[in-house]
Amino acid sequence: MxxxxxxxxxxxxxxxxxxxxxxxxxxxxxDNLLVFSSVSSLINCVWLLVFSPLFGLILDKSGSYTVSLSVLGAVMGLTFVCWLFMPAAVAYDMRKEVEQQQQLQQTAVELEPVAVE
Missing domain, CATH: 1.20.5 (Single alpha-helices involved in coiled-coils or other helix-helix interfaces)
Incomplete structure (x- = not known):
């Protein structure tokens, strides 16, 4: 098994x-791949430094690998659930971008000089 x-x-x-x-x-x-990789690596390093001892403490207190690995599995499940919301986040960003472009176009139309005849 x-x-x-x-x-x-x-x-x-x-x-x-x-x-x-x-x-x-x-x-x-x-264009943003380098920035993303840098931030992702930083978050990963902080995660390992902070939570590795925490999971070790859970192992020490429970005396069982099952509990510690179950907590790790729960964290992975939570990240998977968050990942399922990614299409909704992308759609939200696209809607906001369209709204901003519409506002810019509307502002540009309002600021156009009126020709005097």
Missing amino acids: ACLVLAVWGCGVGAFWGVINMLTVDYVGL
């Missing part, structure tokens, strides 16, 4: 790293 779980885990990790690069470029674009 453990081998099956590890095999599925490995396939999931491999699929993640295979797809994440394409998704990143789709969402942030090539």
Whole structure:
């Protein structure tokens, strides 16, 4: 059973790293890829520094790997649920961008000089 779980885990990790690069470029674009990678790495480093000891503390207090790994699994599940909301976030950004462009066009029309005959 453990081998099956590890095999599925490995396939999931491999699929993640295979797809994440394409998704990143789709969402942030090539112009922002360096900034995204930098911020993502910074967040990852802070996450590891802060939460690794916390998960170790959970392991020490519970005395069971099951509890600690269940907490890690719950965190991964939460991030998956957040990822499911990504299309809604992209749609929201697109609506805001369209509204801003419409406001700019309306402001430009209002500021056009009136020709005097």
